[in-house]
Amino acid sequence: MSEESSVQPRRYAVVGNPNCGKTTLFNALTGLRQKVGNYPGVTVEKKSGYFIGQHGEKIELLDLPGSYSLSAHAPDERVTRNVLLGLRSDTARPDRVLCVVDASHLERNLYFITQVLELGLPSIIALNMVDLAEAGGVFIDAKKLSEKLGVPVIPCQAQHRETLLPLKLALSRAEMERSNWALAFPSALMRAVDTLAALSAKNELLSLAIQSDENSKQRDPLIRVKSMLLLTAPDVEIELLAAELHMSSALGVAVAQRVMLDRELPTWREELIGVRYEQINKTCQTSQGRSTITNDETTHRLDEILTHPFWGWVGFLGIMSLMFVSIFVVAAYPMEWIEKGFDLLGDGIKGILPAGDLRDLLSDGVVAGIGGVITFLPQILVLFFFIGLLEDTGYMARAAFLMDRVMSKVGLHGKSFIPLLSSYACAIPGIMATRTIENAKDRLVTILVAPLMSCSARLPVYALMIAALFPAGAVSVWTKGAIMMGLYLFGTVAALAFAWLFKKTILRGETPIFLMELPPYRCPAIKHIFLQMFQRASMFLKRAGTVILGISILLWFLASFPKVKTESFSGEPDKAEQLDQSYAGHLGHFLEPVIAPLGFDWKMGIGLVAAQAAREVFISTLAIIYHVEGDEKEVKENSSFLRLTLLKEKRSNGLPVYTPLTCLSLLVFFVLSMQCISTLAVVRRETNSLRWPIFQFCYMTGAAYLASLLVYQGGMLLGFH
Amino acid sequence: MSLSLPKPLSEAEPGPVLLVDRLEGNEKLCRRLREVGLCEKAEIQLLSRGGQIICNVCGTRLALSHDLAKKIWVKPNSKK
Structure with a gap:
């Protein structure tokens, strides 16, 4: 292919509100199997994929976390904003944007989408769920909407792949429009934004960090959006935001402009958002065949029951x-x-x-x-x-x-x-x-x-x-x-x-305000649910195949070596003796004084040590320990061998090991204790510190120990065994 | 023109379309409320009022706590 486009793939950012079907569309376009959900927070990972366009060119898609606003209230929204503004060092700024809009909630969706359009990147709007909107009596004239927003608006249904061809064609186009959408702010507000944007543009030109290939067509809208964000940040956040936007040098001017605005136009904060909603409302009314207040009857009826203070x-x-x-x-x-x-x-x-x-x-x-x-x-x-x-x-x-x-x-x-x-x-x-x-x-x-x-x-x-x-x-x-x-x-x-x-105590703070969107009830897509099940199950099996297999082999080794020299009458080494003398046995005996007050013996100690890596290993450990020890005939005769072996286990004094009280104490221990290396690793990544995972491990293990101690010793005092 | 005075959303009746009159609270909270569509002059419809409140704003169902609803002052929609 001689075309230039085949050399450099086009990179689209896929953006939209949570629940707008963005991830479904992303999956349908790229064919990448992913998790799809209806509640906020599913798409938090950085996900990218590609598909081959109509002319054989590669078209890359980057699925960004669902957002309600560029003001970014939550960490996942911040990721979206910073990628779109080109502020993340790990992700290059996308060249184009695919905006996904839920047609049945056009007005709400356009709040964020118009903010994105103002960034000046070539954009396409995918008008998703048109079928649901029409079923609810909302008919949208895509042509009119496209005229108003200045970018192509393409109706589609992400759940039905056959409706996606027009969208694919549009995404494959070599040339694309930038939106001419602009807000008609009151003049005082406009002046403040202009002043701040002009200053930031000058600062940026002076700094060495500026990328030379960025033309003014892209840079100017970007600087305006950044200026607007800075101008509207709450007092408590403005300094931090200025640093994040690389606009610290303009902070003084921003604060001065805010003071001026407070004097000239005291309502400027509400205007800034109100004007956008008003303009969106007008846009919707001209392109939509029904009033903006819509009610989904089924959702309403269901919610009357399911959110009812009692029946709920x-x-x-x-x-x-x-x-x-x-x-x-x-x-x-x-x-x-x-x-x-x-x-x-x-x-x-x-x-x-x-x-x-x-x-x-x-x-x-x-x-x-x-x-x-x-x-x-x-x-x-x-x-x-x-x-x-x-x-x-x-x-x-x-x-x-x-x-x-x-x-x-x-x-x-x-x-x-x-x-x-x-x-x-x-x-x-x-x-x-x-x-x-x-x-x-x-x-x-x-x-x-x-x-x-x-x-x-x-x-x-x-x-x-x-x-x-x-x-x-x-x-x-x-x-x-x-x-x-x-x-x-x-x-x-x-x-x-x-x-x-x-x-x-340690993380003191007020109870946060409760404000959340209740998405409409939807018929579940069984295909997606099974897909998710399959993905999660394969993750589980992978763990079984790697971590658990590794630990199983290691444990077998620890439980089988060193070999006991003394032989029993049958010529085979005595199995109980073998485990007792093995490396694992030594470890278990070493731990026994610590865990004995909880009702655990040294064999469970081996299991607990192994379970520190992953809880389910406890089972495989017991299985290995008792298999090593057990009589082969018994293994053959009983399918639920492990369960029966546990019941037959005796302490040195002849009493059974797995008494109800011991089982209960063990259960309590497992409910509370932190036995998962993978989780600790994720906590370390998410909190960006070692302190919190260590704290978490200590408080959970401590609580587990104390609770088990209480259960076992308390139970003994009450006369249980 | 209705003579009804503005009252908090927490005390409004479910059913009719109302208008947001004003918001109480700090800068951050107000911006948050405005961004979800609860800005001054916006249309809002109270759907249910139990322990928390469900309302219809911009065609979406929003759930909010009773305490938050006290900070949103509404008045009857006189436009219609």
């Missing part, structure tokens, strides 16, 4: 109960199959390979270790399915709405509930979802307590311990589900209690 809670608790019971009922069958499959595999290996270390490594280390964890995959899938469903239907925002009454009691925003609920699946996406929380202290508190929410890695431990507490058939699945829910509740209450404590 009934619905919320119902949905949560259904979720936790499903985890047990639905997942029970595939779990059995997987368990059987791994047993067959282990037997197969034993049949094929000659006796020796290799055979033991494969069957006792690898198969037992990984199998123990993968068995819980169905439960994790069910959990992910529900979380995806809640996100996709728009219910998640209602849950945040309801929970705000609880969250505000501990000094947090209702929005903090969304990261906390995601943490039920995994604390890592949960912590990343805190990027939509505006206040830095509230965000930090949410990050600190998020790992207390019981994540899916704890699920295997809970399931095994509950099974050990109640032998098969002793109690119904419903009771087991209720206990499981109790554990989740305990973690949740602990998270709230610690949040309250932190807000009162």
